[in-house]
Amino acid sequence: KSVTVEKVIWTVSDIKGSLTIKGVKKPFKSVIDVSSGDPHKAGMPPISFIRQVMAVCLYPELLKEKSLPLDVRQRAQKLLDMCSGGSVGSYSTTSSGLPQVQKSISEFITRRDGGVPSHPEDIMLTTGLQKSLSVFLNLLTSGEGKTQTGVLTPMPCPHTLPMLLDMTGLALVPYRLFEEQGWAVNLDELHRALEAGRVHCEPKAIYISNPGNPTGYVQDRETIEKVIHFAATNGLIILAEEVHQDSVYGQDKEFISYKKVLSEMGTTYAEKMELVSFQSISTAHIGEGGLRGGYMEVINIDPAVKKYLTVASSASVLPQLALELSINPPRPEDSSYNSYTQVRGLSYGNNAKRACEFLNRVEGMSCQPSMAGLFLYPRVHLPPHMVEEAKRLGVKADVLYCQRLLREEGICVGPGCENGQEDKNYHIRLCILTPPSTLEEILARLRSFHHRLLEKLA
Amino acid sequence: KSVTVEKVIWTVSDIKGSLTIKGVKKPFKSVIDVSSGDPHKAGMPPISFIRQVMAVCLYPELLKEKSLPLDVRQRAQKLLDMCSGGSVGSYSTTSSGLPQVQKSISEFITRRDGGVPSHPEDIMLTTGLQKSLSVFLNLLTSGEGKTQTGVLTPMPCPHTLPMLLDMTGLALVPYRLFEEQGWAVNLDELHRALEAGRVHCEPKAIYISNPGNPTGYVQDRETIEKVIHFAATNGLIILAEEVHQDSVYGQDKEFISYKKVLSEMGTTYAEKMELVSFQSISTAHIGEGGLRGGYMEVINIDPAVKKYLTVASSASVLPQLALELSINPPRPEDSSYNSYTQVRGLSYGNNAKRACEFLNRVEGMSCQPSMAGLFLYPRVHLPPHMVEEAKRLGVKADVLYCQRLLREEGICVGPGCENGQEDKNYHIRLCILTPPSTLEEILARLRSFHHRLLEKLA
Structure with a gap:
């Protein structure tokens, strides 16, 4: 298998690199980095x-x-x-985790899903979302050219996903989420994307991010049913990234798991449809990214694959204990x-509302209200002079925007191109799980930068 | 890529399964499990x-x-x-680790190798040996049948390796270590193995375990030079698992890294030969297996592969801190x-000598003196009645031996077949890093079991 990392775009580190110009005095006191979902970095206290x-x-x-x-x-x-041996320094009894933690998690899922049973042997403790995804994606990898495995992937998608697919040797088959529909999944678009994908690869899985990263959109039962039906009809495994399930704050919105809906669609689906749900302790309310932990629940997955996953998980002990504590809090x-x-x-609900309202009042910015998760994904209007300059410099215009924002105001946000978006509209991604005063600082500096940019045009 | 886990032998868990016979009173008070290198499990205190x-x-x-x-x-x-953000809950600044820890490790390696420079950008922090190996092995995977990538692998080898190679879709090309030579690497055997391997696959890498797991053999400079020359001549990447480097106790023995020897063999080797050295915090003197941490040093590796490894490492923060502490102790x-x-x-040197002497005095057992590491790998003479019974039961005779030992004496050791050995001589593997009193208990129960077995014969 050849490594195809040439396409990897390290935009955020490129941006950060632009800070290292020597001898130039910065007009800000400190850099605030909200480009990824890393709340402790921005000053949020741990639990x-x-x-x-x-x-x-x-x-x-x-x-x-x-x-x-x-x-x-x-x-x-x-x-x-x-x-x-009574020590966190011993290996887990089994490679897929401490049996008591597997049991706790399956009980938690059963409670969460209103009694739909979850089984400890379907729970694999992992070293975090990225690692568990890459282990699973590796299993899907096969073929070249037209026989290469493809994965239907939402656009925008989590900013780490395009690189991961590329590195694993899988073809990214994009399905668009529509901003004017609040970033909802659109079934017609799924069909279009599948047909388009089949021209150049073999789509075998669909990646779902629910609640959506970076959109904050929460899918309703009807949508989930339709997606499952679509996946079943077309022989697609569902990879359901549900890491923001515990941070839904949108009014009248609730998280419904793919597993629950699947199990209520009758035995044809419940007993056949292959589904893997991914969870993490990094981006949920605990936000312990540095610990690198999480779990998968695997449904209707081939026993040989399950055995492989069991061995390949190799979860470390401390994050398992953190998970145990978070699902059985005081x-x-x-x-x-x-x-x-x-x-x-604390924080994310109020912060998200505050930031969204603020951004919608800034000229040349608009932001769909988010219902869950840690990110906002506002659209930014870039003046033609910046688009042209980007072309001249050979960088993407949203990357240039982020570079300038960082250089002039010390605020690091992520460019929408990292989330896989390549349309005429530019976006930025920011994590809003910060102390409220930090958020105000971020918003003020962002507005000030954006205003200056538009003035230049005038 | 198809999953080929059918061949996976879970012998230790099979053995442990045999303990669950209900209602039968066990003739021992507690089970002592020394089948893997997990010192805390057997009661060793952490640092x-x-x-x-x-x-x-x-x-x-x-x-x-x-x-x-x-x-x-x-x-x-x-x-x-x-x-x-001053929190272990944030992600590492780069995916390959905290920059200060990378720097500390490269300084440590430079000291260790008597001034041969090591560069922080060649150090990748990982989530442990198994994970880093599997990430790297995945990159080597290609082909099928005669074009499948093969890895020259010592026999005996670390007991987790055959399964890992199998799961990754790599062909295991065995090269024997000779017990009567104290388990040394033999160059003629390497040539034989390579020729034999080329008949059914494409060998592209050689796996080295130095100090040897489970043999405890420490390679001298001359051997290392010859192995490097052999690998260079035949276009093999060297995968040097050097996790027991800090536990050498054999008289006049010292650990010499492949990196050091490589760098002293002249620029043809120093600037071209691809080498990856693997280290772990699980099996070195800290023995913090549950933390799952370690690092790779990558030498002359293609920049694209390095970039991939950087992203794929995703090390968690706490094990990095433990590493930093262990290389810069008080x-x-x-x-x-x-x-x-x-x-x-404490312990391993004295324990290894004590256990080796003890076992060599037991009739029907012999043990090469170990020079390093946590394991002893004694040969056990199995009476014909046991070999025949194993055949009747359809299990391997060394597995049956370990099952019986566990059932009758509550001692769990690993069968040599897990270490890939398939010759006429049977072996068992035991971790000797336990409190001295526990070691005495293990040895006494093992002798008592072995004596009974031989008496049955008489």
Whole structure:
């Protein structure tokens, strides 16, 4: 298999590279990087309870430390009992995870889906979304030219996905999400995309991001049913990235899992349709990206493939414990309950609404209201002089916009081309899970930059 | 690519499965599992300093905790300063690791190799040996039948390797290590193996385990030079698994890295020969398997492949910090110095010698002296009645031996067939990095079982 990384676009690091001009005094005090979903980097505090319990697990002498809440120490003891030799330094009992954590997760999913059963042996603990996706995508890779495996991929899509598909040797078959429909999935477009894809490859899977990254769109049951029907009819495996399931804040919106809908569509679907749901501790409300953990639930997947996935997961222990804590948080009677729920209640909903309203008032910007997740994905109107300059410099215009924004205001956002978009409209991506004061700073600097840009035109 | 996991032999889990017979009272108090290199599972304490610093990094409130040594808190602050947003919950600045950790590792390697320079950009932090190997092996995969990529692999080899090669779709081309030569690499055998391999596949890489897993053999400079020459002549990439480099205890033995020898063989080799060295925090003296961390040093690797590896590594933050601590341990003036060096000084050397002497005195057993690492790999003489019974049951005789040992004595060791060996001589694999009293218990139960087995024969 040849490595096809030539096409890899490292736009954000290119942008960051542009900061290193020596001897030039910057007009801002500090760089704020909200180009990826990395809330701690932008100053969001971690959830103390989770960090406390993990600290005790790492250094069990702290079990005696009275300054730590009792429920923290009790939970730590419980988690240590799950580990071989009572140590987080031992391997998981099985490569797919600690059995008790697999069980907890399947119970959580069963509760989440209103009783639709989930089985521990279908839960594979992983070292994060990127790793689990790449393991699974590797299994799909085959063929060359017209026989190359294709993956139907939403446009815009998560900004790490195009590179991952490319690196794995899979063909990206784009299906557009329509901005004027709030970035909803459109069935006609799916059919068009599939036909178009079949001309140059063999589409075998469809990638779903729900709640949508970076769009924040939450799919309703009807849409999900139609997508499943479409996938079933056309022999596509569903890869459902559902990492933002616990951060839905849109009014009257709720997260419905593909698994739940599938199981309610009758045995033809429930017992045959291949589905993998991906979850992560990086982008959910805990936001522990640095820990690199997550899980897959695999439905109707061939036993040999399952065995392979079991071996290939090799999850580390600490992120599994963090997952266990996040799905079984402190209860009202526990001393950490208040602090835990305060942090959970914070920020993304309010921040998203505030930022969206703000951006829609800036001339030359518009933003679809987001219903979930950590990102906003506003459209930015670029003046012709910038588009022309970009052409002259041989960079994409949205990349140039982001480079300038970073250089002039110290704000790092992601260009829409990283999310796979290549149409006439330009977009930027920003993570809104920051402390509220930081968000205000970001918005003010962004507006100031954008106004200057438009003035230049006038 | 089709998944070829049918051949996967899960012998240890099969053996463990045999423990679940209900209602039968076991003649032992507890099971001791030394089948893999997982010292914490067998009761080895972790290194307090490393655990303390990581605990503080996870929960920085502990920076104020006076009961923790001052140097622990100072180091934790230093490590937190390396993390984006001062949090271990942020992603590494680059996907290949925290730049300061890459720098520390390259400085460590330069020191280790007596000044042969190592470059931070050649260091890729990983989520452990298995993951980094599988990422790299995936890149080598191509062809089918006679064009399938082959990897020259020592026999015996690390027990996780045959499955990994199989899962990745690579052909295993065995080269034997000779027990009577203390498990040394034999150049004639390499030539024979390569010729034999070329009949059914295209060998493109050679896997080296030095110090040898499970043999404990340490290669000398002359051997390494010859292997490099052999690989260069035949266009093979060298995959040097050097995870036991810091646990050499054999008299007058020292670890010499392939990188060092390569760089001293002149520019033809130093600037052309493709070499990847793999390191891990699981099996070295820290033994933090549950953390899943490690690094690769990549030499003369194509820039596109390097870029791919950079992206594919996705190392988590905590294991990187553990690595940083282990290569820059406390200094004599630090308060944690004594406890750190005590733990480091412990066990494997003494244990290996003790166990080797013990086993060589047991009738029907013989063991080559080990010079490094965590394993012993003794030969066990199986009486004909057991070989015949195994044949009747359709299991391998060494597997049956291990099953019986576990069932009758509660000791779990690994059968040599897992290490890829398929000759007339049977072997078992055991990890000797346990508390000394546990080791005595293991040896006593093993001898008692083996004696009973031989008596049955008589």
